[in-house]
Amino acid sequence: MSAALRFEDWYALTQLYADYASVVDAGNWEQWPEFFTEDCVYRVQPRENHERGFPLATLSFESKGMLKDRAYGIRETLFHDPYYQRHVVGLPRVLRVDDGRIECEANYAVFRTKLSQLTTVYNVGRSLDVVVRTPAGLKFARREFIYDSEMIPNSMIYPL
Template identity: 25%
Template sequence: MTGDRKMEGLAAAVDRFNTHYVYVVDNDVSSWPECFAEDGGYHVLTKDSASEDLPAGFLFFERKPQLIDRINALLNASIYPKANLRHLIGACKIHEATGDRIKATAPFVVYESREQEVPSVYATGQYEDEFIRNEGGELLLLSRRCALDNDIVRTMMALPL
């Protein structure tokens, strides 16, 4: 496979993964941790913090068990205002691909809908991802940084971005 065709194939695989990811967070959030490798991390921070590699942010989870705990608490213990989030994600850009790892970015926007309210933009930003292929060849997130364009969110950030 030529270099351009290989990159196109990788971009298509990442875009398929991202389509699945936003379906899961919008429709089956209990399956969200399955999108991550065992040592996969998830961070939500501002784009300024991301660009300067600063640790300040909204959420930091370093491993999949922490993501599972987050979802269990969300589904079974947390009380938060009922809202529906709808994620839209743009096409990815592959930045690096070596061995079984891929580094990519993709823009996103998340809308929030509540009963008897006009839907509003909840967050915009960019996913900064590192993927790894599992033994079956499927992509899993080794790291997802959600670099937000906004530095505040309207409500408690209960659901994943």
């Protein structure tokens, strides 16, 4: 049964989205996994694959432990040209509220700036999210970034 979202929950949800973008944009990779539940799903997938029901994704993680491993890899083992990301995220559109679980989506655009280069549009699409109430506040149980383009430039090092 779907219920209405209380103002306090709406505020907490919009703050979750804003805080998430801020942490990722700042490159605080050790904080990134803390936005998720232990048994979370994080996926980045092209729109075409999503709409056709194809499972192939650019990134796919199925636990907070896998997110922590990715964060460690970014900090310690991956070699790449450093760049900055900047997220512009629309307000979440609440699709369903049920017993401490919020299904929602939000449009996003991510801009990338490499050192000594112009800023470019890196990735654009929407996130399909399941947010749950935990003792530590709202957390993502599922976060799927569905990007509009069939192509992404080079490689995807940092999470969206």
